[in-house]
Amino acid sequence: MPVSDYFAGSYVEARDKFLASARSAGARIISYPHPDRRGLAEEELAIDVAILGPVEAEIALLMISGTHGVEGFCGSGCQVGYLTDRLYEALPAGVKSILVHALNPHGFAWRRRVNEGNVDLNRNFQDFSKPLPDSSAYEELHDILVPEEWEGPIRERSDAALMHYIQSRGQAVFQAAVSGGQYTRPTGLFFGGVRDRWSNRTLRRILLETLVAVKRIAVLDLHTGLGPTGYGEPIYVGSEDDGFHRAQKWYGCEVTSTNKGTSVSAAVTGSLPGVFRDFPGVEVTFVALEFGTRPIMEVLAALRADHWLHAVENRQTELRDQIRSKMREAFFVDDPAWKAAVYVRTAELALHAGRALTAG
Numbered sequence: 021m022p023v024s025d026y027f028a029g030s031y032v033e034a035r036d037k038f039l040a041s042a043r044s045a046g047a048r049i050i051s052y053p054h055p056d057r058r059g060l061a062e063e064e065l066a067i068d069v070a071i072l073g074p075v076e077a078e079i080a081l082l083m084i085s086g087t088h089g090v091e092g093f094c095g096s097g098c099q100v101g102y103l104t105d106r107l108y109e110a111l112p113a114g115v116k117s118i119l120v121h122a123l124n125p126h127g128f129a130w131r132r133r134v135n136e137g138n139v140d141l142n143r144n145f146q147d148f149s150k151p152l153p154d155s156s157a158y159e160e161l162h163d164i165l166v167p168e169e170w171e172g173p174i175r176e177r178s179d180a181a182l183m184h185y186i187q188s189r190g191q192a193v194f195q196a197a198v199s200g201g202q203y204t205r206p207t208g209l210f211f212g213g214v215r216d217r218w219s220n221r222t223l224r225r226i227l228l229e230t231l232v233a234v235k236r237i238a239v240l241d242l243h244t245g246l247g248p249t250g251y252g253e254p255i256y257v258g259s260e261d262d263g264f265h266r267a268q269k270w271y272g273c274e275v276t277s278t279n280k281g282t283s284v285s286a287a288v289t290g291s292l293p294g295v296f297r298d299f300p301g302v303e304v305t306f307v308a309l310e311f312g313t314r315p316i317m318e319v320l321a322a323l324r325a326d327h328w329l330h331a332v333e334n335r336q337t338e339l340r341d342q343i344r345s346k347m348r349e350a351f352f353v354d355d356p357a358w359k360a361a362v363y364v365r366t367a368e369l370a371l372h373a374g375r376a377l378t379a380g
Contacts, residue, residue: 089127145294
């Protein structure tokens with residue numbers, strides 16, 4: 021099968037391909053249907069999990085797709101390739117593969133980065149019993165990021181204000197203010213929510229059920245939207261120097277760190293590694309593999325349009341289909357060369373992780 025065929029044009033097709041390849045591989049499959057949401061064609065939405073390797077394995081490779089819904093077009097294809105090409109057979113004996121498909125199935129199906137509650141799941145893994153992070157930097161920008169109108173003078177003034185902010189304070193300050201995570205604007209970009217969401221709780225359940233005996237785990241969380249087109253930047257997500265050095269030892273000097281400010285991504289709050297607070301005795305090496313798609317301001321424009329569209333419930337506009345298409349284009353490059361690049365890169369890191377886990 022050509023690599024390009026691993027990738028799908030819709031959530032339904034992606035799910036079908038993942039489940040078919042998992043069955044062909046002889047994986048144990050567990051599905052977690054969404055309790056109250058459906059897809060574009062009223063299809064079931066679910067987080068599907070494929071597990072290969074010893075049930076009681078002490079070492080595991082965890083690969084996650086679709087944390088940011090629409091980014092699942094890329095991650096799902098890479099997971100299908102991993103199963104179809106039987107890459108798990110190249111891992112040392114005793115390594116368990118756990119593939120979590122479409123962590124945010126609603127966003128995947130509806131071509132949104134956020135979930136059904138407009139929540140960015142990678143900002144939702146907070147301890148909500150404690151005060152939430154300060155959102156004042158984002159507050160300064162919200163009204164121009166999500167203007168009242170998407171076309172005409174109001175949009176033009178908003179774009180000009182954004183450019184002035186970037187020119188006066190710099191791209192890095194702007195990116196941190198916008199994408200670091202905010203907890204005050206439910207209709208805004210990168211909203212982390214005010215409570216843990218269904219996908220968050222379901223991932224905790226999945227890990228409790230699959231990591232029973234696991235002592236060491238490598239995580240590859242597949243993302244798109246930042247960096248040079250087709251390049252996959254391995255980003256260590258965590259504050260521990262030991263973990264960062266371990267990730268560099270495994271994957272090479274290309275590994276960057278949000279905590280150290282070397283990554284294409286800004287440091288974010290409430291990111292997915294927070295789920296491993298439930299597993300204090302497990303050694304976790306968490307890497308977000310970020311694939312570049314299009315220029316950052318083009319990606320931002322797609323996000324802003326999507327949030328404008330959904331800021332008003334059932335907004336009446338002729339721009340709906342265009343905005344949905346632009347979201348897919350912003351986070352997935354429908355080109356054979358790009359698909360081959362992201363799949364090969366994912367396979368490379370998966371194999372490195374499996375071998376490194378057993379080498380110590």
